[in-house]
Amino acid sequence: xxxxxxxxxxxxxxxxxxxxxxxxxxxxxxxxxxxxxxxxxxxxxxxxxxxxxxxxxxxxxxxxxxxxxxxxxxxxxxxxxxxxxxxxxxxxxxxxxxxxxxxxxxxxxxxxxxxxxxxxxxxxxxxxxxxxxxxxxxxxxxxxxxxxxxxxxxxxxxxxxxxxxxxxxxxxxxxxxxxxxxxxxxxxxxxxxxxxxxxxxxxxxxxxxxxxxxxxxxxxxxxxxxxxxxxxxxxxxxxxxxxxxxxxxxxxxxxxxxxxxxxxxxxxxxxxxxx
Amino acid sequence: xxxxxxxxxxxxxxxxxxxxxxxxxxxxxxxxxxxxxxxxxxxxxxxxxxxxxxxxxxxxxxxxxxxxxxxxxxxxxxxxxxxxxxxxxxxxxxxxxxxxxx
Numbered sequence: 001x002x003x004x005x006x007x008x009x010x011x012x013x014x015x016x017x018x019x020x021x022x023x024x025x026x027x028x029x030x031x032x033x034x035x036x037x038x039x040x041x042x043x044x045x046x047x048x049x050x051x052x053x054x055x056x057x058x059x060x061x062x063x064x065x066x067x068x069x070x071x072x073x074x075x076x077x078x079x080x081x082x083x084x085x086x087x088x089x090x091x092x093x094x095x096x097x098x099x100x101x102x103x104x105x106x107x108x109x110x111x112x113x114x115x116x117x118x119x120x121x122x123x124x125x126x127x128x129x130x131x132x133x134x135x136x137x138x139x140x141x142x143x144x145x146x147x148x149x150x151x152x153x154x155x156x157x158x159x160x161x162x163x164x165x166x167x168x169x170x171x172x173x174x175x176x177x178x179x180x181x182x183x184x185x186x187x188x189x190x191x192x193x194x195x196x197x198x199x200x201x202x203x204x205x206x207x208x209x210x211x212x213x214x215x216x217x218x219x220x221x222x223x224x225x226x227x228x229x230x231x232x233x234x235x236x237x238x239x240x241x242x243x244x245x246x247x248x249x250x251x252x253x254x255x256x257x258x259x260x261x262x263x264x265x266x267x268x269x270x271x272x273x274x275x
Numbered sequence: 276x277x278x279x280x281x282x283x284x285x286x287x288x289x290x291x292x293x294x295x296x297x298x299x300x301x302x303x304x305x306x307x308x309x310x311x312x313x314x315x316x317x318x319x320x321x322x323x324x325x326x327x328x329x330x331x332x333x334x335x336x337x338x339x340x341x342x343x344x345x346x347x348x349x350x351x352x353x354x355x356x357x358x359x360x361x362x363x364x365x366x367x368x369x370x371x372x373x374x375x376x377x
Contacts, residue, residue: 171333173313173346192289192370193281227284228330230315263285263315265333271314273287 148202164210167268177269181205184273187245187254195246196257196273208241209272212260230270233262242274276351278370279310279362280324288314289370290324292362294352295340307340308352308360322365 152160152168158176160168172180185205188195198205212235216222221236242257243249257274264270282288290310310319317328318339331337336345357363 169334171336172316175346190372192278192372194287196287230330232285232315261285261287265330268333270316270333271285271288273314275287 148206151203151206162206162210162213164213165267166210166213166264167266169268171270177271178202180271181209181269184242184271187243187249189245189247189250191246192248193246194244194248194275196242196261196275197245197249198242198274199240205272208237208260208274209262209269211237212262212272216262229265231262231264231266233260233264234275235260235262244275276313276372277354277357277366278372279322279365279367281370282312282314282317283324284317284328285312285315288312288317289372290317290319292322292352292357292360292366293349294356294360295338295349297341297348298343308357308362309339309349311345322360322362 152162155161155167158170160178162168168177168181170176174180174183182202184196185198185201187197198208200207212233215235215237216224216233221238223234225232236259238258240256240258241260243254244252244257245254249255259275260272261275262269262272276289276291278289278291280290282290290312292308293311294308308322310322310324311317315330316333316336317330319326319328320339329339331339331345337343338345338348341348352360352362354363357366
């Protein structure tokens with residue numbers, strides 16, 4: 001009765017109020033829709049814009065953001081090192097493997113998974129963590145996702161052959177040449193003098209060394225010196241293979257390395273490093 | 276690790292002073308010192324890298340003093356041991372670094 005007898009003014013006021021609330025609601029819905037559309041468009045375009053213009057637009061915080069080439073995909077507890085710029089290595093941290101492949105991709109991130117101890121070669125340096133010879137500062141890390149083990153062929157106890165015929169055998173202060181080589185996949189900023197660091201972790205190092213050896217056998221862009229059964233090759237690979245670290249590298253702002261020095265005894269690798 | 280020079284052979288290694296401990300690494304009395312490049316493993320028997328060098332066996336390296344296992348029977352010499360060898364003057368302090376390996 002009361003409502004039926006309500007004045008048109010009251011009705012219109014109420015409907016007006018109702019109408020304005022609905023409009024506000026529609027407005028909010030529309031804004032939300034626009035926001036969602038914008039976010040979706042951003043999510044779609046962000047990688048493209050980053051890659052096309054070299055921008056560094058942040059990804060959406062939903063776990064879908066991409067690791068950019070040159071930035072560190074962490075095997076060091078999730079800590080990202082600063083981006084590599086102008087072919088400079090990322091700031092070198094002793095605990096981080098600042099490894100960027102020549103193609104710009106992080107080898108460890110690409111090759112992540114492994115961790116299969118059954119696949120570790122018996123002479124895998126990971127099996128020698130308790131070896132008193134091991135250098136605790138540069139020894140094997142607990143998470144090494146490289147699949148470099150697949151690159152080498154086991155030819156006996158603790159002996160491995162690369163596709164190019166190089167032999168990696170026990171020896172060196174670290175107990176195995178592969179473990180010594182591992183030192184050259186990580187910068188040692190406090191080490192006096194230069195310290196060559198290969199791009200691409202262990203796998204990258206092994207592949208680069210093989211390329212250098214193949215080139216040295218053909219005598220291309222290679223200098224060769226022999227000394228008491230040792231052969232020392234210096235091979236220019238013509239592209240970035242790593243960088244110069246150590247104190248000297250730090251002083252020189254980590255110049256790019258495109259040469260590799262191989263110290264061999266026949267086909268046995270004594271040491272190899274970029275310079 | 277205390278070094279005398281960068282390695283003139285590989286140009287990347289540090290020629291550190293090692294000291295023979297014989298079979299027992301706890302024996303304090305040094306038997307003799309030598310230089311070892313920590314990269315290419317060239318060995319000098321005096322603290323002068325311009326003298327003759329040689330290489331140990333790559334797979335079964337021997338200590339040049341006692342002919343036992345190179346890595347088991349010798350260690351990087353500390354300051355006191357270097358002093359006892361009379362090689363202190365040869366050390367290049369710019370090349371000092373914290374110990375790497377034994």
